[in-house]
Amino acid sequence: METTRQNKIARLIQKELSEIFLLQTKAMPGVLVSVSTVRISPDMSYARAYLSVFPSERSEEIVKNINGNMKAIRFELGNRVRHQLRIIPELKFFVDDSLDYVEKIDELLKK
Numbered sequence: 001m002e003t004t005r006q007n008k009i010a011r012l013i014q015k016e017l018s019e020i021f022l023l024q025t026k027a028m029p030g031v032l033v034s035v036s037t038v039r040i041s042p043d044m045s046y047a048r049a050y051l052s053v054f055p056s057e058r059s060e061e062i063v064k065n066i067n068g069n070m071k072a073i074r075f076e077l078g079n080r081v082r083h084q085l086r087i088i089p090e091l092k093f094f095v096d097d098s099l100d101y102v103e104k105i106d107e108l109l110k111k
Contacts, residue, residue, distance in 0.1 A: 003042070009085065010038040013047055016080045020073060021051075021066075030055070033062065036096040040089060047089040050096035059095045066093050 002010070014035045021033040032054040039048045051066070053059035066073065070091055078088040 002040075006040050006042065006044070009044060010040045010047070012081060012084060013040070013049070013077065013089070014038040016077055017049055017073070020076050020080075031058070031062065033066075036098070044085075045087055045089050047091055049091060049093050051093055052096045052099060056097075056100055059097075063093050063095050 014037070017035045017038070021035065025031050025033050034052045035049055036052045037050040039050075040046070051059075051063055053062050070093070074088060074091050077091070081088065
């Protein structure tokens with residue numbers, strides 16, 4: 001069960017990461033990265049961000065690239081939220097495959 005503070009910080013991080021990825025993906029035509037969910041640890045020092053990537057065939061490659069550039073992304077996030085947060089959490093990015101799962105279930109139900 002997440003506290004109210006965890007939810008507020010998770011929403012703040014989700015909003016700022018979405019804006020960061022929007023600016024970064026403008027250089028890559030045909031790629032869209034959105035932050036679907038952010039989960040933050042109770043001590044606010046670790047955050048897991050789940051990313052939806054379009055096209056989904058390249059999702060593993062793009063998330064691996066994002067995890068490789070994690071320090072730069074964390075630095076940019078720190079610049080954006082430095083007045084709201086005392087500690088900028090460590091970030092870890094994962095592929096959010098819930099939409100693919102929904103499509104698969106929908107396809108199975110149609111059969």
